[in-house]
Amino acid sequence: MRSPLTIALLLTTCIGAYAADLPDPLEDRDFLWNGAPSPELSELGRSLFFDPILSGNRNIACATCHDPALGTGDGVSLSIGEGGSGFGPERVTQDGVIGRVPRNAQPLYNIGARAYTSMFHDGRLELDHMGGFPSRLRSPAKEQLPEGLDNALTAQAMFPVLSAIEMAGQPGENPIADAVAERNLRQAWRILADRLAANPGYAQQFVTVFNDIETADDIRFDHAATAIAAFETVAFRSDWSRFDARLAGWPMTTTEEAGLKLFYGKAECSSCHSGPLLTDHEFHAIAVPQIGPGKDQGSDGSYAVHSGYPHRVEDQGRFNVTGEEADLFAFRTPSLRNVALTGPWGHNGAFASLEDMVRHHLDAVASLASYIPAELPALDTVIQPVRSRAGVSYQALSPMKRGTYDLRDIWVHSSERLRNEIARANTLAPMDLSEEEVSRILAFLETLTDPTAIDRSYLVPTAVPSGLPPQPGRDDACLRDSHSLAGAKALPGEAEDLPEPRCVGRGDNTQH
Template structure:
């Protein structure tokens, strides 16, 4: 009897010892994996819609639509204009020019006889890997979003609310319903065409139906739609939802990018595929530089919203109450962009933007939601000391065309007018580009919302971080010319 407790104690001691050893071993293993890598599962086909293999007929239709200016009210701009394969699925300027301008990328201009409706207020994001299921929100502020609660018949939270039709395959397809409604991007402004008029009257279904009606009149489109959809027998069966689903299938396929050195490392566990500087950079990224607290997961994004004091340039989204620009110039506009707050109206979301994926980030500049930074090093340095970088920011580093003719809003309600700006007033008009940055109260509000602490890194360490970011580049994304069709079914010039 008396020996049993002693034996039990010894056994317990032994078990405790083993447990301690196991815990220590696990801790060491964990420390090892923290030193050697992020512990992320490699990307597979199953991470993408249709398991990465949408129907090729749908993709072919989507490709034609993506490059066809027929989808714009004034037949002068396509999705590809701002998301061009030759420009890494963006337009490579800070803030682009929509309907009215001509040319692509840095060459896109609005000459004296080509009035544009101002600049697009945000940087055109790259579309890489947007066909991965984890991208559940679209736009820098996430205003198009999968709706888990079934609030709307469409299954998505969007600015169109109950007007968005059902039948959209996924959130990427839901997104494709919107650029065609944007006056500055594709629709044009009231009075220019019937699609813009329908949008101005908030008759969104009429606008989508008018676009579908255009597609129905092109026999080559009818053939492509019939190939892509069993339910389409005649032209009358074509809806814009079919178009949006096909565009999404094309985007998901064309811009999938998961063959970077980082992917090879995740698949093989062999850090040597990264090269030494990138390997050191990876340790910083997932370690003391603190990047992975937001840039987490296989695509380097937590898919959440954060305020990181990114400078705002350009016309903004008309938010806030500040009328200083209005008072000084007489143009009746406000110039702030309050980011996620625009969607939730929760003051905790002021100036928050979605953490961007860093896949192909080397190719996708300018960077930031307004494209404020034109160098990757500058934006990385911003992320290491956000408020100081915001305060020191000068707009001359942005890449902005100078439109020679612009249309401005006057009046409101029934008297709302869109008139060309008197050339003598263009100087005042252009002041809006740098207004937020130059106005201490507005810049200060962006700084005050910042949640990203600064971290001191040496220049060598910053070089290593950048080397790691470059290891996120899929080499096949450097050359996407093969995606540009020679012609589109409408016969309009392919997005130039």
């Protein structure tokens, strides 16, 4: 009898025409901790990832935006962060939010791969051995980032907790947000570490897991970040797709194989989507249209002049990190693993269909010109700071002022001049592909889906040490109302077994 390996080798010889271009399969050693951090460490990270305790107002967790049942994102173009309630596309903002998160929540599949030396769509956090920072990491925290962070993924977990719009909340609401507003980042991390230390469940786990922690007082936030990174490495590894089987020599259908041939050949997708993660980890401008408010870092003042809000709208991507003209509107090539699960697509979720995202690549400039902005989740109540001698308070923006406020979401795309700037930066040459070729490529992209990644909601713990409801809460009343679950007929006798409905949000969170 032939061994599976021999059969695999035989198959490779028969269908191996593109073998030279195909990457090697992913292996344990391609991942941090060689893919196997201690179970105690990643279990601690798991609690932290789903526990709202890491947010200033204790009302949002990492997993609220990186939901393991929603492709490790949140299923919307632009996330609703701190202050929202409910989950995924049903997340609402009646209690008031300060604005939208300006970019699409990135998927976390295989984010523990060592090849990720930069984080975020613009790589603003990256390993930098030459940069002169003691942490060996270049990041928005500059010299405040502690030394001894082992890798970019661990360092990344230090940041969402500092973002007012994502997790920290607004100054005046809690001491973490206050510290961030004063740019005292070390103080913000200190307060969070103290919070964890004050919780007996967490304190015990930290003492057990880390050799350099003897008592709860020794807990630092970078310990928490390490545990989160360990969890992400294990939980979101995903290399059980049919593409992986193909890399090991197993065949695909004729259409998929034709798509693979195009991807690695004529269509030149692999010139950027290369390697086992289908990304070169580089930054390219491909004229994805802008929707949403941007990061208040652009150079254009036209919105500010028109609206009176001192807000800059264009998201210039990598340019904001390097200041190099060649990086204008460039974003990191995304990994295409599980890409069918991770919509909406593009750095701001501009494309609601995978097919439209792929077609955009065929003639990026024409696609930009004919693009119709995708609908963004409604912002029911936008709050704005009102400063007085007594301090800062927050008031809902009046309907009269909402018009000019909301314009920021479509300002860039509505401006021919700004659209032209995005078009001018484009580096993707038009390519000629027939309808049939496009559908073959799409068939190939489907082979990148790992069936075990479709729904990993089993990762959500039933309880976390803080005693707060873990997020996302699948049995949440906010979800049940609007999901198909509501329509599904409960079997007789089942109804009373359903857990108590609860909505998590600013409104019903009393533990400040």
